[in-house]
Amino acid sequence: MKAENERLQGEVNKLKQKLKEELARSQASVRLDMSLEKGRIRDEQASQEIKIKKADNKIEKEIANLKTLMEAIKLQILQYMFGTITGAGALILAYIRLFS
Template sequence: MPYFDAERFARLLESEGFSAGQARAVINALDDVVDESTTIVTTDLVSKADQEQTIKQYKDDFSRLKAEIQQMERRDVDEVKTANERLKSEIEKLRKSLQEEITRSQAGVRLDLNLEKGRIRDETIEQHEKLRKTDDKIESEIQALRKQMEGIKLQILQYMIGTITAAGTLVLGK
Protein backbone atom coordinates (compact mmCIF):
# COMPACT_ATOMS: atom_id res chain seq x y z
CA MET A 1 0.00 0.00 0.00
CA PRO A 2 1.35 3.46 -0.81
CA TYR A 3 1.83 5.81 2.14
CA PHE A 4 -0.90 8.39 2.78
CA ASP A 5 -0.10 11.38 5.05
CA ALA A 6 -3.43 11.92 6.82
CA GLU A 7 -2.15 14.80 8.97
CA ARG A 8 -0.94 16.75 5.96
CA PHE A 9 -4.27 16.16 4.18
CA ALA A 10 -6.17 17.32 7.31
CA ARG A 11 -4.12 20.55 7.40
CA LEU A 12 -4.82 21.09 3.71
CA LEU A 13 -8.59 20.66 4.29
CA GLU A 14 -8.46 23.03 7.29
CA SER A 15 -6.60 25.61 5.20
CA GLU A 16 -9.40 25.37 2.62
CA GLY A 17 -12.04 26.18 5.21
CA PHE A 18 -12.95 22.82 6.74
CA SER A 19 -13.16 22.58 10.53
CA ALA A 20 -10.90 20.10 12.32
CA GLY A 21 -13.90 17.79 12.88
CA GLN A 22 -14.93 17.98 9.27
CA ALA A 23 -11.37 17.29 8.11
CA ARG A 24 -11.20 14.22 10.43
CA ALA A 25 -14.60 13.01 9.11
CA VAL A 26 -13.41 13.30 5.49
CA ILE A 27 -10.14 11.49 6.31
CA ASN A 28 -12.04 8.72 8.17
CA ALA A 29 -14.46 8.35 5.24
CA LEU A 30 -11.55 8.17 2.77
CA ASP A 31 -9.80 5.64 5.01
CA ASP A 32 -12.96 3.46 5.06
CA VAL A 33 -13.31 3.72 1.25
CA VAL A 34 -9.66 2.76 0.71
CA ASP A 35 -9.93 -0.17 3.17
CA GLU A 36 -13.11 -1.45 1.51
CA SER A 37 -11.65 -1.03 -2.01
CA THR A 38 -8.50 -2.86 -0.96
CA THR A 39 -10.57 -5.70 0.49
CA ILE A 40 -12.68 -5.98 -2.65
CA VAL A 41 -9.66 -5.94 -4.96
CA THR A 42 -7.72 -8.51 -2.93
CA THR A 43 -10.69 -10.92 -2.74
CA ASP A 44 -10.95 -10.87 -6.55
CA LEU A 45 -7.26 -11.67 -7.04
CA VAL A 46 -6.17 -15.19 -7.90
CA SER A 47 -3.02 -16.74 -6.57
CA LYS A 48 -0.21 -17.51 -9.02
CA ALA A 49 -0.50 -21.24 -8.20
CA ASP A 50 -4.25 -21.20 -8.93
CA GLN A 51 -3.61 -19.30 -12.14
CA GLU A 52 -0.92 -21.75 -13.25
CA GLN A 53 -3.15 -24.70 -12.39
CA THR A 54 -6.01 -23.20 -14.41
CA ILE A 55 -3.68 -22.53 -17.35
CA LYS A 56 -2.34 -26.09 -17.12
CA GLN A 57 -5.91 -27.43 -17.10
CA TYR A 58 -6.76 -25.30 -20.16
CA LYS A 59 -3.64 -26.55 -21.95
CA ASP A 60 -4.52 -30.16 -21.11
CA ASP A 61 -8.10 -29.65 -22.31
CA PHE A 62 -6.86 -28.02 -25.49
CA SER A 63 -4.39 -30.85 -26.13
CA ARG A 64 -7.16 -33.42 -25.73
CA LEU A 65 -9.45 -31.43 -28.01
CA LYS A 66 -6.70 -31.07 -30.59
CA ALA A 67 -6.02 -34.83 -30.49
CA GLU A 68 -9.74 -35.59 -30.87
CA ILE A 69 -10.04 -33.20 -33.82
CA GLN A 70 -7.00 -34.73 -35.51
CA GLN A 71 -8.40 -38.21 -34.96
CA MET A 72 -11.77 -37.15 -36.39
CA GLU A 73 -10.04 -35.57 -39.40
CA ARG A 74 -8.03 -38.74 -40.07
CA ARG A 75 -11.16 -40.86 -39.77
CA ASP A 76 -13.10 -38.54 -42.08
CA VAL A 77 -10.29 -38.52 -44.65
CA ASP A 78 -10.12 -42.32 -44.53
CA GLU A 79 -13.89 -42.56 -45.00
CA VAL A 80 -13.75 -40.15 -47.93
CA LYS A 81 -10.91 -42.10 -49.53
CA THR A 82 -12.82 -45.35 -49.11
CA ALA A 83 -16.00 -43.85 -50.56
CA ASN A 84 -14.03 -42.32 -53.43
CA GLU A 85 -12.37 -45.66 -54.27
CA ARG A 86 -15.73 -47.41 -54.13
CA LEU A 87 -17.25 -44.83 -56.48
CA LYS A 88 -14.32 -45.16 -58.87
CA SER A 89 -14.75 -48.93 -58.87
CA GLU A 90 -18.48 -48.67 -59.51
CA ILE A 91 -17.94 -46.17 -62.33
CA GLU A 92 -15.33 -48.44 -63.91
CA LYS A 93 -17.74 -51.40 -63.71
CA LEU A 94 -20.49 -49.30 -65.30
CA ARG A 95 -18.13 -48.11 -68.00
CA LYS A 96 -17.06 -51.68 -68.83
CA SER A 97 -20.63 -52.92 -68.77
CA LEU A 98 -21.75 -50.09 -71.02
CA GLN A 99 -18.81 -50.68 -73.33
CA GLU A 100 -19.70 -54.38 -73.58
CA GLU A 101 -23.32 -53.51 -74.25
CA ILE A 102 -22.33 -51.05 -76.94
CA THR A 103 -20.02 -53.64 -78.49
CA ARG A 104 -22.80 -56.25 -78.45
CA SER A 105 -25.28 -53.82 -79.94
CA GLN A 106 -22.88 -52.86 -82.70
CA ALA A 107 -22.11 -56.53 -83.45
CA GLY A 108 -25.82 -57.27 -83.74
CA VAL A 109 -26.33 -54.33 -86.06
CA ARG A 110 -23.42 -55.44 -88.28
CA LEU A 111 -24.76 -59.01 -88.45
CA ASP A 112 -28.19 -57.74 -89.47
CA LEU A 113 -26.63 -55.49 -92.10
CA ASN A 114 -24.79 -58.43 -93.65
CA LEU A 115 -27.92 -60.62 -93.71
CA GLU A 116 -30.50 -58.19 -95.04
CA LYS A 117 -29.03 -55.02 -96.45
CA GLY A 118 -32.16 -53.73 -98.06
CA ARG A 119 -34.48 -54.11 -95.14
CA ILE A 120 -31.81 -53.26 -92.64
CA ARG A 121 -31.13 -49.84 -94.05
CA ASP A 122 -34.29 -48.51 -92.45
CA GLU A 123 -33.63 -50.47 -89.28
CA THR A 124 -30.04 -49.27 -89.20
CA ILE A 125 -31.20 -45.69 -89.09
CA GLU A 126 -33.43 -46.54 -86.13
CA GLN A 127 -30.61 -48.46 -84.42
CA HIS A 128 -28.18 -45.59 -84.85
CA GLU A 129 -30.75 -43.24 -83.34
CA LYS A 130 -31.18 -45.61 -80.41
CA LEU A 131 -27.43 -45.85 -80.00
CA ARG A 132 -27.11 -42.08 -80.07
CA LYS A 133 -29.79 -41.79 -77.41
CA THR A 134 -28.09 -44.53 -75.40
CA ASP A 135 -24.75 -42.74 -75.75
CA ASP A 136 -26.39 -39.44 -74.80
CA LYS A 137 -28.02 -41.09 -71.82
CA ILE A 138 -24.74 -42.72 -70.81
CA GLU A 139 -22.91 -39.44 -71.24
CA SER A 140 -25.51 -37.56 -69.22
CA GLU A 141 -25.36 -40.19 -66.47
CA ILE A 142 -21.57 -39.99 -66.45
CA GLN A 143 -21.81 -36.20 -66.28
CA ALA A 144 -24.33 -36.48 -63.44
CA LEU A 145 -21.98 -38.83 -61.59
CA ARG A 146 -19.10 -36.44 -62.15
CA LYS A 147 -21.16 -33.53 -60.84
CA GLN A 148 -22.20 -35.60 -57.85
CA MET A 149 -18.55 -36.48 -57.15
CA GLU A 150 -17.57 -32.81 -57.45
CA GLY A 151 -20.37 -31.93 -55.04
CA ILE A 152 -19.14 -34.56 -52.59
CA LYS A 153 -15.58 -33.26 -52.90
CA LEU A 154 -16.81 -29.72 -52.28
CA GLN A 155 -18.77 -30.82 -49.22
CA ILE A 156 -15.71 -32.63 -47.89
CA LEU A 157 -13.55 -29.58 -48.46
CA GLN A 158 -16.16 -27.38 -46.76
CA TYR A 159 -16.32 -29.73 -43.81
CA MET A 160 -12.53 -29.84 -43.53
CA ILE A 161 -12.25 -26.07 -43.80
CA GLY A 162 -15.03 -25.66 -41.21
CA THR A 163 -13.26 -28.07 -38.87
CA ILE A 164 -9.91 -26.36 -39.33
CA THR A 165 -11.53 -22.95 -38.89
CA ALA A 166 -13.27 -24.12 -35.72
CA ALA A 167 -10.01 -25.53 -34.42
CA GLY A 168 -8.23 -22.30 -35.33
CA THR A 169 -10.96 -20.29 -33.60
CA LEU A 170 -10.59 -22.41 -30.51
CA VAL A 171 -6.82 -21.97 -30.60
CA LEU A 172 -7.10 -18.22 -31.08
CA GLY A 173 -9.91 -17.97 -28.55
CA LYS A 174 -7.81 -19.60 -25.83
Protein backbone atom coordinates (compact mmCIF):
# COMPACT_ATOMS: atom_id res chain seq x y z
CA MET A 1 0.00 0.00 0.00
CA LYS A 2 2.81 2.38 0.94
CA ALA A 3 4.68 1.54 -2.28
CA GLU A 4 1.52 2.18 -4.28
CA ASN A 5 1.07 5.55 -2.53
CA GLU A 6 4.69 6.55 -3.25
CA ARG A 7 4.31 5.49 -6.89
CA LEU A 8 1.15 7.59 -7.23
CA GLN A 9 2.89 10.50 -5.48
CA GLY A 10 5.74 10.20 -8.00
CA GLU A 11 3.29 10.22 -10.90
CA VAL A 12 1.53 13.27 -9.46
CA ASN A 13 4.88 15.07 -9.15
CA LYS A 14 5.77 14.14 -12.75
CA LEU A 15 2.38 15.39 -13.96
CA LYS A 16 2.86 18.63 -11.98
CA GLN A 17 6.27 19.11 -13.56
CA LYS A 18 4.89 18.34 -17.02
CA LEU A 19 2.02 20.79 -16.44
CA LYS A 20 4.50 23.51 -15.37
CA GLU A 21 6.56 22.91 -18.52
CA GLU A 22 3.50 23.03 -20.77
CA LEU A 23 2.32 26.19 -19.04
CA ALA A 24 5.74 27.81 -19.50
CA ARG A 25 5.71 26.80 -23.19
CA SER A 26 2.23 28.21 -23.66
CA GLN A 27 3.19 31.47 -21.94
CA ALA A 28 6.28 31.79 -24.14
CA SER A 29 4.17 31.15 -27.23
CA VAL A 30 1.62 33.78 -26.17
CA ARG A 31 4.40 36.29 -25.43
CA LEU A 32 5.92 35.66 -28.85
CA ASP A 33 2.54 36.06 -30.56
CA MET A 34 1.90 39.30 -28.67
CA SER A 35 5.34 40.61 -29.56
CA LEU A 36 4.80 39.81 -33.23
CA GLU A 37 1.37 41.44 -33.15
CA LYS A 38 2.85 44.58 -31.55
CA GLY A 39 5.46 44.72 -34.31
CA ARG A 40 2.80 44.29 -36.98
CA ILE A 41 0.69 47.04 -35.42
CA ARG A 42 3.72 49.36 -35.25
CA ASP A 43 4.47 48.70 -38.93
CA GLU A 44 0.84 49.34 -39.87
CA GLN A 45 0.84 52.56 -37.83
CA ALA A 46 4.03 53.73 -39.53
CA SER A 47 2.49 52.96 -42.92
CA GLN A 48 -0.65 54.94 -42.03
CA GLU A 49 1.45 57.88 -40.80
CA ILE A 50 3.36 57.93 -44.10
CA LYS A 51 0.07 57.95 -46.02
CA ILE A 52 -1.24 60.78 -43.84
CA LYS A 53 1.95 62.81 -44.39
CA LYS A 54 1.68 62.28 -48.16
CA ALA A 55 -1.94 63.43 -48.13
CA ASP A 56 -1.03 66.43 -45.97
CA ASN A 57 1.80 67.40 -48.31
CA LYS A 58 -0.51 67.05 -51.31
CA ILE A 59 -3.11 69.29 -49.64
CA GLU A 60 -0.47 71.88 -48.71
CA LYS A 61 0.86 71.87 -52.28
CA GLU A 62 -2.65 72.31 -53.68
CA ILE A 63 -3.33 75.19 -51.27
CA ALA A 64 -0.07 76.88 -52.32
CA ASN A 65 -1.02 76.47 -55.99
CA LEU A 66 -4.46 77.97 -55.35
CA LYS A 67 -2.92 80.92 -53.48
CA THR A 68 -0.57 81.55 -56.40
CA LEU A 69 -3.47 81.37 -58.84
CA MET A 70 -5.54 83.77 -56.72
CA GLU A 71 -2.66 86.27 -56.61
CA ALA A 72 -2.29 86.08 -60.40
CA ILE A 73 -6.03 86.64 -60.88
CA LYS A 74 -5.95 89.51 -58.39
CA LEU A 75 -3.13 91.15 -60.35
CA GLN A 76 -5.05 90.73 -63.62
CA ILE A 77 -8.16 92.29 -62.08
CA LEU A 78 -6.11 95.25 -60.84
CA GLN A 79 -4.58 95.69 -64.31
CA TYR A 80 -7.98 95.62 -66.03
CA MET A 81 -9.43 97.93 -63.39
CA PHE A 82 -6.55 100.40 -63.82
CA GLY A 83 -6.98 100.28 -67.61
CA THR A 84 -10.73 100.80 -67.32
CA ILE A 85 -10.35 103.74 -64.92
CA THR A 86 -7.67 105.31 -67.12
CA GLY A 87 -9.83 104.89 -70.24
CA ALA A 88 -12.89 106.31 -68.47
CA GLY A 89 -10.83 109.25 -67.20
CA ALA A 90 -9.54 109.92 -70.72
CA LEU A 91 -13.08 109.84 -72.10
CA ILE A 92 -14.31 112.22 -69.39
CA LEU A 93 -11.44 114.63 -70.04
CA ALA A 94 -12.11 114.45 -73.80
CA TYR A 95 -15.80 115.12 -73.21
CA ILE A 96 -15.01 118.10 -70.97
CA ARG A 97 -12.55 119.51 -73.49
CA LEU A 98 -14.86 118.93 -76.39
CA PHE A 99 -17.83 120.70 -74.83
CA SER A 100 -15.98 123.44 -72.98
